[in-house]
Amino acid sequence: MFATKRKSITILLGLMLMSLWLAACGNNNNKAEPSTSGSTASQPASASASASAPATERKLTDGLGHEVTIPANPQRIIASYLEDYLVALGVKPVAQWTVANGIQDYLQGTLKGIPTIPYDLPFEAVMSFQPDLLIIGPNSTVEGGKYEQYAKIAPTFVLGDDTVNDWRKALLKIGEVLNKSDEAQKVLDAYEQKAADAKAKIQAALPNQSVAAIWLVQNSFFVVSDKQSSGDVLYNDLGFKVPAVVKEISAKGTGNWNPISLEKLADLDADHLILINSDKGTGSAALNDPIWKTIKAVKNGHVYEYPSSSSWLYYGPVASSQMIDNVLNDIVKK
Amino acid sequence: MTAMTRNPNQASPTESANAESRIYSRPRTAIVTIVLGLIALAFGLALSVTFGAKDIKLFTVWEAILNYQPDLTEHRIIHELRLPRVLGCMLVGSSFAVAGAIMQGMTRNPLADSGLIGLNSGAGFALALCLAFMPGLPYMYLILFSFVGAALSAVFVFALASGVKGGLTPTRLVLAGVTLSALLTALSEGVALYFRIGQDLAFWYAGGVAGTRWMHLQIMTPWVGAALLGALILSRSITLLSLGEDVARGLGLRPGAVKLAGTVIVIVLAGSAVSTVGAVSFVGLLVPHFARKLVGVDYRWIIPTSAVLGALLVVAADLAARTVRPPYETPIGALIAIIGVPFFLYLANKEQREL
Amino acid sequence: MSAYPMSPEALRKRKRTVFVLTALAVAIVLTFIVSMNTGLIRLSPADLLRTLSGGGTERQNLILFDFRLSRIVISVLIGMGLAISGAVLQALSRNALADSGIIGINSGAGLVILLFVAFYPTATAAPAYLLPLLAWIGGGFAALLVFTMSYRRHKGLSPNRLLLNGVAVNAGISAVTIVLSLRINPEQYQFVLTWMAGSIWGSNWSLVAALLPFILVLIPFVFYKARTINVLGLGIELATGLGARVSREQIVLLAAAVGLASSCVAVSGNIGFVGLIAPHLARRLVGQRYQALLPAAALAGALLVLAADTFARWLLQPTEIPTGIVVAVIGAPYFLYLLFRTKK
Secondary structure, eight states, X not given: OHHHHHHHHHHHHXXXXXXXXXXXXXXXXXXXXXXXXXXXXGSOOOSOHHHHSOOOOEEEEOTTSOEEEEOSSOOSXXXXXXXXXXXXXXXOOSSEEEETTEXXXXXXXXXXXXXXXXXXXXXXXXXXXXXXXXXEOSGGGGTTTHHHHHHHHSOEEEOOHHHHTSHHHHHHHHHHHTTOHHHHHHHXXXXXXXXXXXXXXXXXXXXXXXXXXXXXETTEEEEEOSSSHHHIIIIIISOOBOOHHHHHHHHHOOSSEEEEOHHHHHTOOOSEEEEEESOGGGTOGGGGOTTGGGSHHHHTTOEEEEXXXXXXXXXXXXXXXXXXXXXXXXXXOO | OTTTTOOOOOSOHHHHHHHHHTSOBOHHHHHHHHHHHHHHHHHHHHHHHHOSSSOOOHHHHHHHHHSOOTTSHHHXXXXXXXXHHHHHHHHHHHHHHHHHHHHHHHHTOTTOOTTTTTHHXXXXXXXXXXXXXXXXXXXXXXXXXXXXXXXXXXHHHHHHHHTSTTOOOHHHHHHHHHHHHHHHHHHHHHHHHHTTOHHHHHHHHHHGGGGOOHHHHHHHHHHHHHHHHHHHHHHXXXXXXXXXXXXXXXXXXXXXXXXXXXXXXXXXHHHHHHHHHOOOOSHHHHHHHHHHHHHBSOHHHHHHHHHHHHHHHHHHHHHHHHHSBTTBOOOHHHHHHHHHHHHHHHHHHHOSSOO | OTTSOOOHHHHHHHHHHHHXXXXXXXXXXXXXXXXXXXXXXXOOHHHXXXXXXXXXXXXXXXXXXXXXXXXXXHHHHHHHHHXXXXXXXXXXXXXXXXXXXXXXXXXXXXXXXXXHHHHSGGGGGXXXXXXXXXXXXXXXXXXXXXXXXXXXXXXXXXXXXXHHHHHHHHHHHXXXXXXXXXXXXXXXXXXXXXXXXXXXXXXXXXXXXXXXXXXXXXXXXXXXXXXXXXXXXXXXXXXXXTTOOXXXXXXXXXXXXXXXXXXXXXXXXXXXXXXXXXXXXXXHHHOSOHHHHHHHHHHHHHHHHHHHHHHHHHHTTTSOOOHHHHHHHHHXXXXXXXXXXXXX
């Protein structure tokens, strides 16, 4: 019994880690920079001749080395977990990602009404949507011989772990797959411009300030890694300083969001605190804790709370852009 | 509880003196052990409070306790986080250890442990159900459900055991516990999947002692305190029971009443501990054996010694759990199992007779 | 055997065995049919027949042959493998409560898979046939540990000690697994996780191919040894008296049982209790003789896993519950029942 109990704990921990990870690398749609879906034709004839040429089948090599034949004009795409790239590129999938406890709320402005598919992509569920192209993120989704099975349903393009962990790479790659490289580049350029502007504003208004993003769920706190997910936006794109505590935790953590004890939190010397609160429905008891109230940013009233449906738990062009909007509206203006 | 434990010694003084002279015990060693244990516990406490994610000097700790200033973050951390945590560890350790001691004495089963026979997973399952059907239930009620879960498991195992002629052999008891846990775990996973609470359950399991606060201690301490007191009151009867039911009956003891009282105490102890730390096995196995080695077979000494040593073990394990890979914590149950398993193997294999 | 005239008693037994085996086979076929019909996408019985006879659309072929049939075949194979493994372990330990899960073989196999995945990041992309082999090493190590600890010179294997040591080794391995699993990254962890929950993950023909050699070699081998197993079941003194080379036979059979269990769980994840229930059911149906018991156990095991997997696919559609959970919910109560019914 003991053994099984342990097993279940491991499993549950795993489920948790996984959903953290899923949540963390899931949503990257840039609502702020919608590229019009019909824009292919209007692209200025650029180096990418393929964009303007009449669409034909193309062969591409995916992140795992499979040669994938991409249909000329895919209509029924499933890119579970990668929906925000599709939104950014103005493409609608036939099914959208879901886990037991939710969907990507921040994309629902665009994805509303699109049926859901379980995150682990059961074969028959995939098949029931009759997709003509599958785009898959991490390697693990297709491991154990699953790739061959998916490939029989539809051409299956796996981005691979390296690509999927960097939304810029993932965006360009998906653009390439969908024959929308130019749009992808435009989305990216627009984002970089927006980020640079925001960074300049931030440095002018709040020079040398540090920030941390904290996620509260089930009375436990998690902190975003300094290089991944929303951490990438805050520290790399917007130039906020990384608090020492965040650096230390990220160095040893394995996920995008890593657990942080209240004690460590008390030590957090960030000037601003972004709080993603998944406990709102159950009263967020943890926020009444005397220790929470000793945190520097909390004492100074520099806490910015966002619901779990916001884009902060995700990563990608749309999510990142929404995060920048949040920062400009709430932190800089304040 | 006390009503049920009415001291049952109605035998003539000489008769009981005879029986008791057969009980081999070493009160002096016991006292020395308890005193040394308490000293070690004090050290462990100090170390545990000093050591943490944040570096705080021993002097500051001292100051925080004697001259608490809520404005200082360090004092707050010590007061709000580290003290309740380490005190929680002590309570949990004592609870598991004493529960194990009582069960071993009552059932004369060297492998009895609330974890190994499935009580802990019963409590765990009850908590899982609470999360599914009554999210946000206050701890005050959670602990009661934890008792209910432990009690149902206990009733189940003992009912089955009493249905078997001659009672359960140690092996069968352990197997029954293992299987009961496997079943409850599968059901918990099923509930988690069905009600989509996987995440919540995970947090509860992962919580461990780290989340212990004064509020929990306030609710838990009266239960544990009363149960430990009850255990001490009952200890003499348990000693007699451990000589065999016939002997005990011969001495005027009512084995049924003692067992009932003992079981209630075990349920309260195991239920409280599980509601705080999760289903940790092996503490209740390890500690009473060690105590018995040191102080002999008199439960009047085994129980207090177990309480002290159990507290010491869990405090030490908690310290280790935080040291293995800071700033992350290693699950305390896994650490205790890694110590506990070799010991269990030793116990299971040294006995010459078949278990 | 048939060279001798059969006593009426033996004849009756043989008839019963034939009847039981036939009934089990029919039940498997029926479940098989139900299972082929279970899934998110509806295939009418007519479609099913047409597809089976080669006249299905490409889509129907894919659903039936690639998704459902591969999984059904894997379920049947691991059911047989785990059941035979359990039957052998029970004979070797002379304990009706032994099973690869309880003895720690499954978790030993799981730990090695975890280590492999953790320290060899591309492991999950490794060829499918590697996993059963690795699992065999892990399961073998756990079994060796448990069996040597439970072995006493002159007395042989102690059945009860074996179980206790198994439970403990199991707990220890699980604890080590937890501590280690905290150190691997979420992507790798997901793989280990699915494995531990006992879900028949990949379910494709390459996994069938990886598992099949083990089943095809080890099960006939065990069948061939049925007489030896009968003799070993009598206990070491008696067996030695009857001239069996006890320790060598024991080791060979143990290796076969471990190989079966490990290769099965490498493919199916940690599914417990099959090795316990199936042989026991078989024993009740056809008696103690391993010549009859082994095939009956194999069929019962196949039926159990197939039915559990079908149920797991159906219950929460389109989400699939790990098959291991369903098997545990059926298996654990049965085990408890056994525990309190069997005489010491």
